[in-house]
Amino acid sequence: MTALTRIAALDAGEDHEATMDIMSLSQRGERPRVVIVGAGFGGLAAAKALAKSPVDVVVVDRRNYHLFQPLLYQVATAGLSPAEIASPIRGILRDQANARVLMARVEGVDTAARAVVAGTYRIAYDYLILATGARHAYFGRDEWERFAPGLKKIEDATAIRRHILTAFERAEVAEDAAERRRLLNFVIVGGGPTGVEMAGAIAELAKRALARDFRVIDPRQTRVILVEAGPRLLATFPEDLSAKAKAALERLGVEVMLGNAVTACDEGGVVVAGERIEARTVIWGAGVAASSAAKWIGAEKDRAGRIKVAPDLSVPGHPEIFAIGDTAASTGADGKPVPGVAPAAKQMGAYVGGVIAARVRGTTPPGAFRYRNYGNLATIGRKAAVADFGWIRLSGLPAWLLWGAAHVYFLIGFRNRIAVVLNWLWAYFRFNGGVRLITDDRK
């Protein structure tokens, strides 16, 4: 029974046979195979765009779940549980008969043989889509990552949550006043959406949720310091919204430092503008470094490590390989760089799915990729946000309501949507910071 007839049998509702047959990954099947590496917003959009095409889709990810990254900071700040913003990839693609999912860590690509290498597996492809995302960049100071973790994975979020909550626990019993202050100082590096949202959420956690939980320290004396090297927060937003975000953060008690980069970082704090800020918690939200995908295929990359792609998002010299989302450096048809945000990754995934479908069917492929910006949103604490749609700019409560509705709408899975809405409503009325667990899988 070949892979194809096996899938056909499954489609027809026929049962599995008692003697199971392995669908060969290393051999090509009868239909063209599209291998997608990474099940983020871009990779999943590409898989779905190919649902009706005569291809076999293989989605490879080292995780078994898709992560709704825009809400990851709420896991880090004890507002949501990991399961509320993550959804098993197999569940998402369950009903797409031409897609299968493989949980494996990709280590390279054999472009000559057209095969993805993942541990002991070789996965042959006819078309390859690289959608492996990005991490934060430490600007050549990778040793800072130990002291100032970034926020890209669920494990990052639970580690930061553990770190933040443990800092309050340690402060409660610290006998040295300087150490106690250090434990209650929180530095966030980077004034993009991640930094702004983290700063607001930590300030609210300390000043509202934890305010009455301790007997010795007063969590309201927590200092939250947001450091941005550029002249304003949220650089991709219009200037007036940057100013509104800064004012909203300051109302929450966040200290915003603009125009100065971090020049040193260790386990006791950072140095900004020649001045040392003592802090046991430093969180990194600056810079972008793409994954290793460019290295796998020996492609030309930009300074952030992103693959420089052609107007159809294919890799020059490899018309069968595409890069999308944070893995790609694309200028789009309008000559402007495509931003590293979820909507852009989704649009790129759907576009590449269309390109491959057209090539397989022999029809005319779509013109060059064009990014459509439907708006930018960022939230500041429990009831403020800024939103920019070009034709209208919102701030304050209207922007926050819009932010909430948009995020819940795009969350994958009806169940997760209900859970998140309930958590938010609960937090809104009780300021209770519900998910305050210090867990540690290493023990």
Added chain:
Amino acid sequence: MTALTRIAALDAGEDHEATMDIMSLSQRGERPRVVIVGAGFGGLAAAKALAKSPVDVVVVDRRNYHLFQPLLYQVATAGLSPAEIASPIRGILRDQANARVLMARVEGVDTAARAVVAGTYRIAYDYLILATGARHAYFGRDEWERFAPGLKKIEDATAIRRHILTAFERAEVAEDAAERRRLLNFVIVGGGPTGVEMAGAIAELAKRALARDFRVIDPRQTRVILVEAGPRLLATFPEDLSAKAKAALERLGVEVMLGNAVTACDEGGVVVAGERIEARTVIWGAGVAASSAAKWIGAEKDRAGRIKVAPDLSVPGHPEIFAIGDTAASTGADGKPVPGVAPAAKQMGAYVGGVIAARVRGTTPPGAFRYRNYGNLATIGRKAAVADFGWIRLSGLPAWLLWGAAHVYFLIGFRNRIAVVLNWLWAYFRFNGGVRLITDDRK
């Protein structure tokens, strides 16, 4: 400002001072101090029973949360999130003005100086309540723990969840048929409530939630084998309910092996009755081994390591030290051993709180501890359970509904109750095994 006046100031709603004052842990305060080690069912019940007494209560736990252990198996089988069955201790005791919480790992007790030793801290006590719980026992084969983890902590549950889900992922790509079978075999050791509930939940996860998620394997071919050394399941229940539980498990496809102990265990399976069962997943739910509390105070212990306590649950020779819950071996006033269940721990905690309150006030302490059994409940899969209340025995759906209502009622925190009910309703109607995340904090 002393510890006491500090608490009084907090009670009166006065703000913290800018210069914080440390409440000394190593010195006794003006009021008798009751130190409670462990914030499980017993420890929290003791703390609450002392809320109105003229004492200072210090609750020490190495976790920052109370765990609702009876539902832990649902975290291990991807039904619930950790935060839904765990609640921060500080939140639970927030409004109890005479209680403070300390997150620290207790390493010993200096009974001569009356101080608990936890890392660099020494916590002086006038009364000490040991409520440190138990783990599973490997009957002298501690090396088996590596291959057959038990289920007592959140980290155990997320590790088992990761192990179970990863087994299906590995089976999907296994090229060797024997290895694939090994990956789809799940052995549960111990036919008590934990084993029965785990076996039912894994069978349902495989046969319902995951049934359509894979393309190569058929999760419905999973074998779930429950091994019990004794002659029947749920030995503390009446015999007819044991038989009903066995029949209900078998309807779910679980293979129940009675009257045979595991004689060998390694990473590829177990040996039962001289026969090897190949399995990559073995879960241990047998035996009870109390924590190290008996060693800390040099007390006499039973074979399971539990402290042999006097009729008032104090430790012979140490009228100021009490042991409760799984830490104590008590026969109760009726001469029957008190079982190691949550209701017993709660009753013992409340009782000891009353004993200490009477001694502090100089009133007559209550008579010997007497355990009241209000009933036993165990669940089998998604809609069956067995319940024994002495005067009435239930099984099937009525018992399951009762089981659900009882567990939700006793869950700490209104928010958690709502979340759990929603998750269960969702699972009931969709069989969706919602929390299928393979996360790993070690990476």
